[in-house]
Amino acid sequence: MHLKGENISFEYKKNDPVLKDVNISLRSGEVLGLIGDSGSGKSTLCKILAGYEIKYQGKVTMDGNEIPSKGYNPVQLVFQHPEKAVNPKWRMKDILNEGHLVSQDILEAFGIKNNWLNRWPNELSGGELQRFALARALSPKTRYLIADEITTMVDAITQAQIWNIVLNIVEELNIGVLVVSHDRNLISRLCHDTIYLKDINNV
Amino acid sequence: MSTAVVTVNRGLFGGLNLRKKTLLIIGSTSLLLLAIVVSSVFLGEEPLQTNFGSKNLAPSLEHPFGTDWMGRDMFIRTLEGLGLSILVGGLASTISTLLTVILGLLSSAGKTADSFVSWLVDLFLSIPHLLLIVLISIGIGGGAAGVITGVALTHWPSLTRVVRAETKQLKTQEYIHISRNLGRSKWWIATRHILPHLVPQILLGTILMFPHAILHEASVTFLGFGLSPHEPAIGIILSESMRYLSAGYWWLAFFPGLSLLIVVLAFDMIGENLGKLINPKIAHE
Numbered sequence: 001m002h003l004k005g006e007n008i009s010f011e012y013k014k015n016d017p018v019l020k021d022v023n024i025s026l027r028s029g030e031v032l033g034l035i036g037d038s039g040s041g042k043s044t045l046c047k048i049l050a051g052y053e054i055k056y057q058g059k060v061t062m063d064g065n066e067i068p069s070k071g072y073n074p075v076q077l078v079f080q081h082p083e084k085a086v087n088p089k090w091r092m093k094d095i096l097n098e099g100h101l102v103s104q105d106i107l108e109a110f111g112i113k114n115n116w117l118n119r120w121p122n123e124l125s126g127g128e129l130q131r132f133a134l135a136r137a138l139s140p141k142t143r144y145l146i147a148d149e150i151t152t153m154v155d156a157i158t159q160a161q162i163w164n165i166v167l168n169i170v171e172e173l174n175i176g177v178l179v180v181s182h183d184r185n186l187i188s189r190l191c192h193d194t195i196y197l198k199d200i201n202n203v
Numbered sequence: 204m205s206t207a208v209v210t211v212n213r214g215l216f217g218g219l220n221l222r223k224k225t226l227l228i229i230g231s232t233s234l235l236l237l238a239i240v241v242s243s244v245f246l247g248e249e250p251l252q253t254n255f256g257s258k259n260l261a262p263s264l265e266h267p268f269g270t271d272w273m274g275r276d277m278f279i280r281t282l283e284g285l286g287l288s289i290l291v292g293g294l295a296s297t298i299s300t301l302l303t304v305i306l307g308l309l310s311s312a313g314k315t316a317d318s319f320v321s322w323l324v325d326l327f328l329s330i331p332h333l334l335l336i337v338l339i340s341i342g343i344g345g346g347a348a349g350v351i352t353g354v355a356l357t358h359w360p361s362l363t364r365v366v367r368a369e370t371k372q373l374k375t376q377e378y379i380h381i382s383r384n385l386g387r388s389k390w391w392i393a394t395r396h397i398l399p400h401l402v403p404q405i406l407l408g409t410i411l412m413f414p415h416a417i418l419h420e421a422s423v424t425f426l427g428f429g430l431s432p433h434e435p436a437i438g439i440i441l442s443e444s445m446r447y448l449s450a451g452y453w454w455l456a457f458f459p460g461l462s463l464l465i466v467v468l469a470f471d472m473i474g475e476n477l478g479k480l481i482n483p484k485i486a487h488e
Contacts, residue, residue: 050384051384052380052384070386071386072384072385072386073384073385073386076384076385077381077384079377081377084376084377084378085377085378085381086378087376087378087396087399089399089400098382098385098387099385099386100385136385
């Protein structure tokens with residue numbers, strides 16, 4: 001079981017590439033770290049792997065097949081800013097259950113309290129919202145989780161809490177995780193393996 | 204010694220804050236418009252009977268707006284005409300809004316649909332409103348149905364433009380992408396994610412469309428392409444009064460025209476003040 005990106009190249013502007021011939025492979029159940037400088041294209045790579053960006057060259061495959069563009073995407077991406085990832089006009093329970101009915105076990109694991117469910121997104125903090133975003137993405141149908149700086153905006157204690165929960169759940173569900181961060185200590189703590197993304201414009 | 208800061212609230216509604224004032228204006232103008240519609244519906248044909256014993260009377264206490272050349276009370280005629288205009292305008296702008304919602308959501312469906320919608324908007328905006336209303340109204344055969352269809356088919360483009368722009372902006376939001384990744388269809392996203400954000404814009408747009416619709420109805424009727432002459436429409440009252448102005452019967456045109464202006468301004472005031480409530484950022488401009 002592999003999520004593979006082969007020879008991925010991408011440019012936002014013509015002749016100004018962000019990624020050039022990048023190869024990446026993520027096994028089920030593996031926790032892989034991705035480190036790179038600002039502007040090296042980490043987030044762009046994440047978006048390509050999760051199907052958000054479609055105008056790229058190269059191939060993204062899961063177990064040798066292309067990822068279907070319709071229906072539930074087994075590769076789920078969680079962003080750095082949870083407040084942008086929720087519709088401000090929806091209550092938290094609708095946001096939480098948008099993809100699937102999130103089980104009580106996961107809610108408890110993340111420490112999501114029942115009285116949060118009737119609140120609006122602006123009545124919760126960033127850390128609390130990020131728990132919702134993660135719980136929503138970790139459905140039984142998810143095979144890979146791309147975590148694009150998901151704990152950058154929370155304090156060290158919350159960071160440790162959130163990662164503990166996520167690692168427990170992904171182990172249970174055999175989900176592969178790509179951990180993107182600037183924090184080398186965090187990556188070395190969490191990941192089995194680490195890859196470095198070089199800024200091609202500086203080479 | 205303490206210096207007391209006193210905010211003096213002068214003006215018409217002294218002592219009320221901005222929110223109270225806004226609500227008061229909305230409430231009173233809505234009441235006025237509602238009163239016009241309700242009274243015009245319940246008055247019926249009875250008071251409009253001809254009475255040649257009292258024709259061409261100047262405004263007095265008995266006939267506040269005077270009487271016309273057939274002895275009909277102009278106040279009652281004006282009231283009936285305004286009621287009819289508001290109903291026609293209301294129906295036409297509701298249909299227009301419906302078109303806007305459908306086209307706005309259609310523009311979120313994809314690139315081809317979006318360019319089709321903007322092409323349609325440009326097409327309808329490039330033809331002068333009045334000309335198009337007259338053409339459609341005549342094509343359908345005149346009367347109330349003709350005017351309503353004509354006004355409804357010409358007033359949606361500007362609101363659709365606003366809605367389309369809003370939709371385009373919403374579609375770049377992360378939660379829309381996430382929704383798609385969670386397996387939701389385009390239609391599901393359009394109705395659950397995008398539509399709730401458009402409701403304030405659409406509501407406001409509809410209310411601000413009212414005065415346009417009413418004025419266009421009146422002008423088409425004035426030109427003789429709209430409602431049939433036996434109906435007590437403002438446009439008909441005004442066009443008939445043209446023949447009597449030179450005889451010095453100024454009240455035949457003055458009061459109905461003024462009332463039409465007041466109704467249009469009332470709708471504008473409701474729209475503007477409702478806008479302040481819905482979008483507080485513009486309240487202090």
